[in-house]
Amino acid sequence: MTITATPPGRSSTTRDTRRPSHLPAGTGLRAPGPGASKRQRRRxxxxxxxVWLTAITGIAFMIQSGAFLNSGMWGWLAMISRALGIVAAVMMLAQLLLASRAPWIDRAIGHDKAIMLHTEYGVTSVVVMLLHIATVTVADSHVAGTNPASQLIAYWSYGWFLAWALVSLAATLVVLVTSFASARARIPYHKWHAIHLLSYISIALAVPHQFLQGETFRQMGVAWWFWFVLWAGSGAAFLYWRVVKPIAVNRRHHLSVSSVRRETDGSVTITLGGRGVRRIGVRSGQFLNVAFGRWAFMKEMHPYSLSAAPGDTLRITVKPLGDASSALARLKPGTAAWIEGPLGIFTHESRTGRDLLLVGAGIGVTPLRALLEDAPAWGAISVVVRGRSRAEVPLIDEIQHLASARGARYAELLGRRGATWGTTERPVSLVGTVARPKDTDLYICGPVEWGLQVEADARAAGIPDHAIHREEFAW
Known part of the structure; x- marks a missing residue:
């Protein structure tokens, strides 16, 4: 693959180390070092x-409360059931925190990783919860001299807190079933999202019986305070970052549509304006959850990456792929907008090397265009754009112009899909074409399978795993 340098007369392999004029002072960006990614992995x-230490501590409190005093097989079964219940509850706590969108979680592991762990802990909590219910029901039915089915029904009469716990289980099972890939493929996003909100209701319904049933967290001792602080802290983080903070941001900045422009490829570029937009703290490469129109805060929100460096306005570019995205072309200036975020670590702060390579395909070029616009001048910059034709790549003229203005190397891979991540006419590889692979950060955004091909090629070329940053446009 050959990447031609533009414009003539400027070096494409060395960069001025001064801050570029369009990068505002006070961004806090510094030339990266190899320790940045290691710290992120350690966090x-x-x-x-x-998470697991918390579960172990909870089980230790259970043992200290006298769990071993029950002898015999059924006593051991009851103890195992209580331990499983504690593990399931800790998984719920983890779910709540990971879904809170707290900035420190984003910085530690990234939004995508947080959502992945949120899903994993969700599945784990359901499995462990089912084991907890099965074992406690069998143990209690033996003590009561009845069968497990009758005992499960009897729990409804044990108190409102146990009835709530059973409702929590039912709601969680609904969320689990609809989260499988086969089910998600058949459910429109807005319906799946509404169902998924049940998971937070189910978590809330499961909390009371943890304090009112059993001995471990019932008395207001050290164990009670330990459990209370965990739930209060997690709940407060969730409510603040998911409810209070978005309300405050939107009331303060009053965002609305400034302009709507249809691009040549059919995508729509929307510019948002408001009061003190810079203070929102959005960075290039990040995305926002956005809803438009009256009562926007009550509507379904969709994630959109910035397609330009943030300043006094915020700009997104959307490909019309469904009902919601297609409707954006009909937005009028002045239409109210409601945002959540910013979210994601697909930013310059994640860089660990001096050189920068941006590789995007289709609508995936939009966050890369923003990254290119305010890329700090630490080293060489290269840009590769992939599409069937120029007419099908949004903002391609803007990207080429920015590449020229930044002295970046620029290449277009246009045509039908081939065996590599290039085209049938132009198979490509990064092997042997990246000047300093150990000192290069690669940002990839585009279709999932294509992005994985680029990622594998980058590894073969010698770019370190921690320097490969890939964003997926998928829900």
């Missing part, structure tokens, strides 16, 4: 270890 590992 991610620590976060996951903390």
């Amino acid at each position: 991610a590992d620590a976060l996951q270890a903390l």
Whole structure:
């Protein structure tokens, strides 16, 4: 693959180390070092270890409360059931925190990783919860001298908190079933999202019986306070970052549509304006959850990446692929907008090398265009755009102009899909074409399978795993 340098007369392999004129002072960006990614991985590992340490601590409190005093097989079964219940509850706590969109979680592991772990912990909590219910029902039915089915029904009469717990289980099972890939493929996003909100209701319904049933967290001792602080802290983080913060941001900035422009490829570029937009703190490469129109805060929100560096306005470019995205072309200036975010770590802050390689396909070029616009001048910049034709790639003229203005190397791969991530006429590989692979950060955005091909090629070329940043446009 040959990447031609533009414009003539400027070096494409060395860069001025001064801050570019369009990059505002005070961004806090520094030339990256190899320790940045290692710290991020350590924080991610620590976060996951903390979840299991919390579960172990809860089980230790259970044992201290006298769980071993029950002898015999049925006593052991009851103890195992209580331990499973604690593990399931900790998984719920983790779900709540990971879904809170707290910035420190985003910085530690990234939004995509947080959602992945949120899903994993969700599945784990359901499995462990089912085991908890099965074992406690069998143990209690033995003590009561009845069968497990009758005992399960009897729980409804044990108190409102156990009835709520059973409703929580039913709601969780609905969320689990609709989260399988086969089910998600058949359910429109807005319906799936509405169903998924049940998971937070189910978590809330499961909490009371943890304090009112059993002995471990019932008395207001150290164990009670330990459990209370966990739930209060997680709940407060969720409510603040998912409810209070978005309300405050939108009331303060009063965002609305400034302009709507249809691009030559059929996508729609929407510019949002408001009061003090810079203070929202959005960075290039990040995305926002956005809804438009009257009562926008009550509507379904969709994730959109910025397609230009943030300033006094925020700009997104959307490909019309469904009912919601197609309707955006009909928006009028002045239409109210409601946002959540910013979200994601697909930003310059994640860089660990001096050189920058941006590779995008189709609508995936939009966040790369924003990254290119305010890329700090640490080293060489290269841009590769992939599409069937120029007419099908949004903002391609803007990207080429920016590449020229930044002295970046620029290449277009246009045509039918081939065996590589290039085209049938122009198979490509990064092997042997990246000047300093160990000191290069690669940002990839485009279709999932194509992006995985680029990622594999980058590894073969010698670009380190921690320097490969890939964003997926999928729900």
